[in-house]
Amino acid sequence: MKITIVGSGYVGLVTGACFSEVGIDVVCVDVDKKKIDNLNNGIIPIYEPGLEKMITRNMEKNRLSFSTSLADSISDSEVVFISVGTPPDEDGSADLKHVLAVARECGRTMDDYKLIVTKSTVPVGTSIKVKNAVQEELNKRKLDIPFDVASNPEFLKEGAAIDDFMKPDRIVVGTESERAEKLLNKLYKPFTLNGHPIIFMDIVSAEMTKYAANAMLATKISFINDIANLCEVVGADINNVRKGIGSDSRIGTKFIYPGIGYGGSCFPKDVQALIRTASENKYELQVLKAVEAVNTSQKLVLFNKINSHFKGDLRGKTIAVWGLSFKPQTDDMREAPSLQIIKELLAAGATVNAYDPVAAEEAKHHFGDTINYCEEQYEALIGADCLAVLTEWSEFKIPNFKIMKHLLNEAVVFDGRNIYDKEEMHNLGYQYSCIGVKTVQTKKETNKSLELVG
Structure with missing residues (x-):
């Protein structure tokens, strides 16, 4: 089985390396020629424990390769993962230009059935835009080639991404066809041997699941930081309070460690994007707005x-x-x-x-x-x-x-x-x-x- 992963950043590299580790032939594609040249020479652009060795091992076994040409790579790939960046615009919405550029390129170059999967974190409704972009390019070519779109959000923790992918808590997949579901079920079978499930759902729900998960974790962080600040005012010790509430199984101990705010590529961007999605649909996410405000002030x-x-x-x-x-x-x-x-x-x-x-x-x-x-x-x-x-x-x-x-x-x-x-x-x-x-x-x-x- 061969797959193509477009985007050789954090998510794309981890995904490509881990799929190749279980015997799947993977081509990682990126428009950045310097990055691809470096990868082909064993130079990894990010630090992630275990990733460099895994990439080197699978390149030596010819299961993992890197290219700048999507057209050459997808010709014999049944599945194409879109793992490009979706940076936030000034208004907090996710920038989809790279995602849609890949979708259009797929439509311009595919010559048989493809399953196009968004791995990038994208707002609810992106799958429709991806599907339309592919179809528009096929219409220009006057071709009637079947294809499916799917959503497969990532839940990787930086610093533990290899373990998260190889031994996932769950795999979330949004599909709209039986063919796509069977294909992704086959692709992920090696990763479900630990008993954790693939959760199939509609595409919109899969897209929402990613944002909702990160928003919930961000909420826990901002909540405990807010309580920590109050503890200082009244003379309580947040470390004792954390132990006291964390022993409640409904709350748990994870993500209730006080600190100086959350950062990274996911929580800030995803919270902002979800707030923006709600606003576009004339709904106000009051809790998440407070989560973001607390996090901003906590950094000071x-x-x-x-x-x-x-x-x-x-x-x-x-x-x-x-x-x-x-x-x-x-x-x-x-x-x-x-x-x-x-x-x-x-x-x-x-x-x-x-x-x-x-x-x-x-x-x-x-x-x-x-x-x-x-x-x-x-x-x-x-x-x-x-x-x-x-x-x-x-x-x-x-x-x-x-x-x-x-x-x-x-x-x-x-x-x-x-x-x-x-x-x-x-x-x-x-x-x-x-x-x-x-x-x-x-x-x-x-x-x-x-x-x-x-």
Whole structure:
């Protein structure tokens, strides 16, 4: 069986590599010649654990190849996946020009039956536009070639995408014909051996499922961040509150970790697109509007804490930053909280020393030479007036606190991911501030306070 995947970005590469891993012949197509040349030379454009080895292995076995020609690739492919980008327009709606360009190219080049599957995250109703675009091109050619369209949204977590694809919780497929359903059932059979289902539904419902899933997860994040901010005001500890509510099976523990807001390529874009879809249909998604508003303000919480600590004057201060990517195990910085926080720090006159295990090169596209890029995490602390933890990479979780204290000008840590224990930081002599917990003073400061009271 042979398939073509159009778009060699994050979703396209993971999808292509994983399908080839189970023996399917896959051609990944992209209009970016440099990207395709690099892929053919073993240079992978993204960081995703396990992906480079999987791509190399399947290229060596001739099951995975890369091309710039869709016409050459789809001639003997029964299934064509559209996995191109759908970036948000200024009004929050998804930009479908790349999706529809692929659909038109399919219509211009196909010579027998094709199943055209949208893997990209697309608004409700896109399948109709895709179908019309293909049919228009066939009409121009005066050909009556049968084809189907389907929706197969991805649910990949960056940093764990290989496992998510190879051992999925569920596979959602929207179809409108028995032929398409049988074909996709055959294609995904190797991935359902763990007992998790393929859920077949109508196309519109499949398109909505993707947005609804991400919107629900985004809602949980904004909810817990809102509660965390209230906890600080009233003196509660969000870490205790999180455990208390997470033990309720109806709520669960996932996505209720407080922090500095969600980022990445999915949640911000999908929440905005769903709000836009509702607006176009004269319906207001009030909850999601609040989710987005909370997330926007949450990205400034840590900056506000830092600014307050230095009494509103960051001029001449050096801030060490650990973590630039929006989450661990990826170099993706799209909508990362670090972008907003560092922007505010620089605008306030601070110098930023930044370290991230994999995202430094990506960060240079955003910050250029306006920040200092460090090769090692402790290097960022040298001469810094405080540390801000923005991404919860594993190597940050149990650092050498003695070395940190020696390198920092002040023993001050702003933890945007709540990865340290407040009592331990207190005992080690740090002034520690995290999300949803009252700022912890050092022992020395506590003793001074007691003397004043006495």
